[in-house]
Amino acid sequence: MSILETRNLTKEFPGVRALSDFSFTLEKGEIHGLVGENGAGKSTLVKILAGVYTPTSGSFLLGGREMRFRSPRDAAERVGVVHQERELIPHFSGWENLFLGMEFSSLGFLRKRRMREEALRFVEKYSMNIDLDLPASELGSGRQEMLAILKVLFRDPEVVIFDEPTAPLSVKECESLFALIRDLKAKGLPILYISHHLSEVLHLADRITVLRNGRKVSTVHAKDADEQTLIRLMIERDMESQYPKRSVSAGEELFTMERASSRKGRVRDVSMHVRRGEIVGFAGLVGAGRTELAKAVFCGSRFEEGRMTLAGKPFSSRGPGESIRKGIAMIPENRREEGVVADMTVGENLVLPLLKQLASLGFLRSRQCDLHANSVVDKLAIKISGLSQEARTLSGGNQQKVSVGKWFGTPSDLWIFDEPTQGIDVDAKREVYTIMGDLAERGAGVWFISSDLRELLAIADRIYVMKDFRIAGEFLPPFDDEEILGSMMGEGLRNVAG
Amino acid sequence: MSQGKFQMQKMLTRYGTILALIVLCAGFSFAVPGFLAGENGMNILRQIALLAVISEGFTMCLIVGELDLAFPHIASLSGALVAGLIFGGMAPLPAVLLSLATGLLFGFFSGLLVTKIGIPSLITTLATGIIAGGMVYMYTRGVSFYGQMPPSFLALGRGMVGPVPSLIFIMFVVVAVAQVFISKTRTGKYMQATGANQAASRLAGINTDRCKILALSLSGLAAAFTGILLTSRLGSANPEGASGFMMDAFASALLGMTVLSVGRANPFGTFIGALMIGVINNGMTLAGAPYYTQDIVKGLIILLSVTMTSLQAKRMAGN
Numbered sequence: 001m002s003i004l005e006t007r008n009l010t011k012e013f014p015g016v017r018a019l020s021d022f023s024f025t026l027e028k029g030e031i032h033g034l035v036g037e038n039g040a041g042k043s044t045l046v047k048i049l050a051g052v053y054t055p056t057s058g059s060f061l062l063g064g065r066e067m068r069f070r071s072p073r074d075a076a077e078r079v080g081v082v083h084q085e086r087e088l089i090p091h092f093s094g095w096e097n098l099f100l101g102m103e104f105s106s107l108g109f110l111r112k113r114r115m116r117e118e119a120l121r122f123v124e125k126y127s128m129n130i131d132l133d134l135p136a137s138e139l140g141s142g143r144q145e146m147l148a149i150l151k152v153l154f155r156d157p158e159v160v161i162f163d164e165p166t167a168p169l170s171v172k173e174c175e176s177l178f179a180l181i182r183d184l185k186a187k188g189l190p191i192l193y194i195s196h197h198l199s200e201v202l203h204l205a206d207r208i209t210v211l212r213n214g215r216k217v218s219t220v221h222a223k224d225a226d227e228q229t230l231i232r233l234m235i236e237r238d239m240e241s242q243y244p245k246r247s248v249s250a251g252e253e254l255f256t257m258e259r260a261s262s263r264k265g266r267v268r269d270v271s272m273h274v275r276r277g278e279i280v281g282f283a284g285l286v287g288a289g290r291t292e293l294a295k296a297v298f299c300g301s302r303f304e305e306g307r308m309t310l311a312g313k314p315f316s317s318r319g320p321g322e323s324i325r326k327g328i329a330m331i332p333e334n335r336r337e338e339g340v341v342a343d344m345t346v347g348e349n350l351v352l353p354l355l356k357q358l359a360s361l362g363f364l365r366s367r368q369c370d371l372h373a374n375s376v377v378d379k380l381a382i383k384i385s386g387l388s389q390e391a392r393t394l395s396g397g398n399q400q401k402v403s404v405g406k407w408f409g410t411p412s413d414l415w416i417f418d419e420p421t422q423g424i425d426v427d428a429k430r431e432v433y434t435i436m437g438d439l440a441e442r443g444a445g446v447w448f449i450s451s452d453l454r455e456l457l458a459i460a461d462r463i464y465v466m467k468d469f470r471i472a473g474e475f476l477p478p479f480d481d482e483e484i485l486g487s488m489m490g491e492g493l494r495n496v497a498g
Numbered sequence: 499m500s501q502g503k504f505q506m507q508k509m510l511t512r513y514g515t516i517l518a519l520i521v522l523c524a525g526f527s528f529a530v531p532g533f534l535a536g537e538n539g540m541n542i543l544r545q546i547a548l549l550a551v552i553s554e555g556f557t558m559c560l561i562v563g564e565l566d567l568a569f570p571h572i573a574s575l576s577g578a579l580v581a582g583l584i585f586g587g588m589a590p591l592p593a594v595l596l597s598l599a600t601g602l603l604f605g606f607f608s609g610l611l612v613t614k615i616g617i618p619s620l621i622t623t624l625a626t627g628i629i630a631g632g633m634v635y636m637y638t639r640g641v642s643f644y645g646q647m648p649p650s651f652l653a654l655g656r657g658m659v660g661p662v663p664s665l666i667f668i669m670f671v672v673v674a675v676a677q678v679f680i681s682k683t684r685t686g687k688y689m690q691a692t693g694a695n696q697a698a699s700r701l702a703g704i705n706t707d708r709c710k711i712l713a714l715s716l717s718g719l720a721a722a723f724t725g726i727l728l729t730s731r732l733g734s735a736n737p738e739g740a741s742g743f744m745m746d747a748f749a750s751a752l753l754g755m756t757v758l759s760v761g762r763a764n765p766f767g768t769f770i771g772a773l774m775i776g777v778i779n780n781g782m783t784l785a786g787a788p789y790y791t792q793d794i795v796k797g798l799i800i801l802l803s804v805t806m807t808s809l810q811a812k813r814m815a816g817n
Contacts, residue, residue, distance in 0.1 A: 072700070072701045073700075073701070073702075073703040076701065076702070076703065087695070087697070087698035087701055087702070088695070088698065089690070089691050089694045089695050089698060089699070090694060090695075091690075091694060091759060091762060092687075092690075092691065092694075096687070100691060100698075100699070100702040100704070101699070101702030101703035101704050102702075102703070103684050103687060105683070105684040108683045108684055108685060109682055109683050109684070110682055110683060110684055110687060112682075
């Protein structure tokens with residue numbers, strides 16, 4: 001009997017179709033796995049089911065009746081979501097968190113004793129060892145996760161969605177989580193389980209649905225599938241034309257890093273290098289330390305050990321200013337916050353790193369500024385109504401071009417692109433690849449961080465895989481995607497088979 | 499061993515400020531004989547009564563994660579209004595109620611702007627505060643109101659409740675009500691949750707907008723009440739009467755954030771903060787220190803307490 005059913009669910013954002021025509025069913029007492037790469041549409045689906053987004057078209061049925069949630073609150077009693085970031089109030093006790101938003105009170109005064117007793121009775125059912133009187137912040141990570149789950153279950157939902165629940169957990173904590181999930185299944189609760197860890201999903205789920213590019217690729221029975229099948233379904237290649245690849249022969253060493261470790265453990269024993277004319281890809285799961293490594297170099301973190309060279313000379317930096325002067329450009333992940341100054345105009349953004357050259361005696365020479373800005377706009381084909389258009393009003397793709405274009409005119413040799421294609425449309429992505437190719441052709445080195453494995457496979461000349469702030473592997477073409485994925489997940493394909 | 503050390507640390511963070519207060523009192527008692535004797539003790543409590551009441555209102559704002567810069571001006575406005583109405587012939591009770599309503603309305607209006615329009619509270623209350631400040635001058639034409647006031651009104655600020663001066667009595671009632679409201683009622687819990695994690699609170703079905711409007715309204719109400727008490731105590735009203743409360747109220751609430759729980763505003767803590775401010779002011783005056791040194795000492799003590807809080811928070815984040 002299907003408890004939850006979606007029919008042609010579609011969600012569009014300006015310029016992006018995050019989910020198209022998604023239909024599936026969730027049966028009573030079923031654990032249903034949902035897998036796909038970043039941006040495949042998993043979180044969009046969760047947000048629709050949780051009442052955060054309203055679908056552009058399509059519908060979903062719960063217990064046979066069509067649902068239209070107006071707000072997350074509306075949804076919370078029907079569809080319980082265990083979010084990646086736990087929704088707890090740190091200084092509230094365990095039972096206060098359980099009751100958040102549904103407290104017992106009389107005449108406005110909290111019935112603390114009754115609530116506490118009720119909470120204890122409820123938790124007993126799950127035979128879990130949690131001290132409900134401690135503030136949530138004093139519980140360990142695993143207990144916090146359990147508390148967040150209990151908080152969801154306490155609302156007695158008809159369906160429970162787990163969104164990457166094991167990310168912060170140790171192996172042992174994972175096992176008790178899986179036991180709990182199986183327990184829920186035995187009670188007949190349907191469960192949607194989302195995870196990057198394919199082995200986990202295969203181990204737990206009855207059926208698995210694979211998403212790619214916002215579409216359902218297929219739903220398979222877990223007992224008929226293995227990791228290879230799933231991976232193949234997740235990253236099926238499409239049109240070569242989407243990935244214009246310039247062939248440039250690599251030149252001399254541009255940047256090298258030897259056994260570097262940073263003080264705060266955000267870089268651990270990393271050795272890597274980038275040559276001129278090369279596009280070096282950095283693959284890894286979210287939180288593997290790719291952005292941290294790039295920022296450590298660009299922002300001049302203190303390194304405890306290790307040596308770096310840039311263009312043959314020893315390299316060290318005390319901050320972005322010095323790194324820029326020495327020839328590093330960084331296009332950060334958070335385009336809106338760090339890539340452009342959203343409230344300033346396109347013209348102002350494009351000359352920001354060059355103000356020193358474009359001023360005399362401290363006064364800006366506005367004609368030179370505009371001249372330079374216009375040349376960049378032409379070179380990158382940025383679509384704007386004029387230089388005075390505010391950066392915030394641009395589309396994602398054009399904003400990204402401004403974020404790249406502001407480095408034109410600086411002495412940059414090493415270009416760090418952190419997730420440059422995230423949230424921009426297909427055409428803009430192609431243009432970003434072209435820009436990277438052009439830079440490589442002109443003798444620059446490109447350091448390309450991406451969570452979209454397909455684009456890395458297509459665009460990069462060499463790929464480093466990072467895991468736990470270390471380099472977990474280095475791969476040369478022809479790339480073997482399964483091997484790279486395996487390396488991303490690590491031997492850490494957590495040992496759950498037992 | 500390490501367990502004991504941990505407990506010690508926990509005690510210090512919870513009660514460190516209270517300990518500092520005791521040390522401070524001991525120090526002043528040593529320098530000024532009779533510092534804590536009955537009469538001066540009462541003096542200190544009376545001196546901080548108004549500060550404590552107005553600071554409790556501000557504390558409500560901090561609890562929901564907002565700021566209020568308008569409260570001193572609202573206090574001045576209500577203080578002048580109540581005097582003007584009484585001199586104009588109105589009976590004390592309706593005059594007081596009308597002045598309270600004015601303060602409440604100011605806070606409510608700020609709350610609407612903050613939640614429904616989305617203007618940051620810092621800016622909203624800066625503006626509403628300036629408006630209230632302008633209105634006092636419009637109402638008073640810039641002069642103080644003097645005259646004969648009915649004894650029933652003057653009793654509010656000058657009378658006694660049994661052996662206790664009425665101001666001290668009122669202060670204790672306000673502090674107790676605020677503390678019970680925040681820790682024992684559903685609405686108080688919601689206000690705490692709103693300040694701690696707005697997104698999670700909203701997802702849990704809490705009306706966070708309502709909590710914020712309530713907090714700003716209560717701040718306006720507490721400010722108006724303080725203004726009225728001030729007028730009653732002085733028997734006159736001055737258009738700038740309450741402007742001096744701004745810094746001391748901030749200081750009390752910030753010091754209060756180091757009491758009982760680290761980094762969270764709470765009504766009882768704010769009372770301890772106000773007490774600390776009172777002890778410093780009174781003690782240094784009696785010890786013959788020039789008044790400007792009091793400000794320097796207060797500033798340093800605030801920095802010290804906030805430093806402790808920040809270090810503690812950092813260490814907790816590190817764990």
